[in-house]
Amino acid sequence: MGKKSIMRMLLTLSISQICYMFIVVIMFGLGVFFLGETEIIISPNVISQNVEIIKEKSLDNTLDEMDIPAYIEYAKLSNSGNYINGSIQDEELIQEVCEKGKINQLRFMNRTTYELIGNSSEKWVLGYKSATSQFSNDFLRSIFPSADLTIISCFLITVITGFLVILKVYRNRLSKELNKITNIQNTILSDDREISELSSPLKEVNDILIILSEMEKTVKESTKKQLKQAQLLENSIQSLTHDIQTPATVVFGNLELLEETSMDIKQKEYVKYAQDGISKISEYVEELKTLAKLEQSKTEYVHFDEKYVDNLISLANQIACLKNITISIIQKDLTDDLLIEPKDIQKAFQNIVSNAVGFSEKSSQIKLQFIKNKSEYVVSVIDNGKGFSKESLEKATQKFYSENKARSGSHYGLGLSIVDKIMNEHNGFIQIENLEVDNTIIGAKVSLVFPLK
Structure with a gap:
């Protein structure tokens, strides 16, 4: 079976609407004809004919109240013009008609004609609508003053409702096909589904799915290669760190043994330098291990609730106490709109706090x-x-990157790089800035910025 184009679907939609419009016109036409034939609706011509008959009877002095249909208002007057009875009870209106003979009033978008008729012995005031159809039923006529407006309103409501239903049906069909494209991301990331299994009766959508099917194969092959490379990188880093850590441990142990021998002050100073260098190598290896662990998938996620924030504050106090630095909390907001990997964020926070402690004076804040x-x-x-x-x-x-001018000290060029990588994985970023007063730097501010989505 051939594929349909979107243009063909739109053409079918247009034809469906035209056919629906045609059917509605035929149905309403037959309905109006039926209502007219059964006198459920009185046409303006019938009203005019009845008015003429009433006028003739009034001139012949044979007019009786029973001769006046319910859809024509009337007032019976004496020869002197006094009100006797009738459905018109507005005295001012009756007086105005008697003076002018005939008047027109517009009520509810309907024109009502009031006319004085009769002979020398009796007079009548008739009120009738000769410009619009009327319902013969009293109840319907009281609710719908104009049958024409009622029919037109029902016609428009039926047409609009039908058009909306047809549009919704075609919209749902089109949305169903387009959703196959919008949901492609989940399909690509899923190991048990293939894009090639998806197809669409719409030619344009099906062509896109075919292209995405080819892209899927490329993406998954590339992903496998990247996973393999990441695994090789992790294995290489683990092997490298082990190869570095082992001789470093041996050297550190020999330096401790050397300390137990008799040495002069200069020799002890050289041994101390060597021990510091080995410690730095060990710290460097730990940084590399951390960088390798960031490539692994995360399984545990938490919110920035009070418990987690308090743990971060406690960690900051532990790091700061080494230099007798005070930690103060300016603002402590919590959020349940953000999921994070706790160990990674703790590592990022620990790095920037360690840097801040390292570049702050003792007993500062x-x-x-x-x-x-x-x-x-x-x-x-x-x-x-x-x-x-x-x-x-x-x-x-x-x-x-290592910078020894403004911030001197132990720096291996991986701390903020690791923080930046962690933040990228959380769709956030690290913001670094100096604090200045009168163009003088008084400190630094490092921020972890997480978008709330």
């Missing part, structure tokens, strides 16, 4: 902020150190 805005959640660490240089502000998150 570091400030923490946990701020929830409408569109983002921000965790900030503020220190009173020397701040970042212009070059460092631009390159601080680059892997293996």
Whole structure:
């Protein structure tokens, strides 16, 4: 069976609407004809004919109240013009008709004609609508003053409702086919479904699905290669760190043994330098291990609730106490609109707090902020150190970048790079800035910015 184009579907939609319109016109035409023939609806011609008959009877003095249909108002007057009885009881209206002989009034978009008729012995005031059809039933006529407007309104409502139903049917059909494209992401990421299994009766959509089927094969092959490369990288890093850690441990142990021998002050100083160097190598290896672990899939996610934020504050206090630095909390907002991998975020937070402690004076203060805005959640660490240089502000998150001018100290070029990678995995980013007063740097502020979606 051949595929239909979207243009053909739109053409079918148009034809369906035209056919529906034709059917509705025929049905309403037959309905109006039936209502007219059964006198459920009185046409303007019939009303005019009855008015003429009533006028003739009034002139012949043979008019009786029973001769006047219910859809024609009347008032019976004496020869002197006094009101006797009738359905018209508005005295001012009757007086105006007697003075002018005939008047027209517009009520509810319907024109009503009031006319004085009769002979020398009796007079009548008739009120009738000769410009629109009327319902013969009193109840229907009281609700719908104009049968024409009622029929036209029903016709328009029926046409519009039918058009909307037809549009909804075709819209659902089109949406069903287009959803096959919009849901492609889940299909590509799923291991047990193939895009090639999807097809559409619409030619354009089916062509897109065929293209995406080819793309799927390429993407999945590329993903397998990337997973394989990531596994090789992890294995290589583990092997490398093991190869580095083993001789480093041996060297550190020999340096401890060397300390037990008799050495002069200069030799002890050299041994201390060597031990510091080995410690740095060990820390560098741990950073590499952390970077490798970030490539692994995450299974546990938590919110920034009070327990987790308190754990981060406690971690900051543990790091800060090494230099007798005080941790103060400026703002502590919580959020349940954000899911994070707790260990990774803790590592990122630990890195920026460690940097802040490292570049702050002893017995100083570091400030923490946990701020929830409408569109983002921000965790900030503020220190009173020397701040970042212009070059460092631009390159601080680059892997293996080390800056010794503004921020001297132990720095391996991986700390903020790891933080940046963690934040990217959480669709966020790291923000680095200097705090200035009168163009003088008084500290630095590093923030973890998470979008709230």
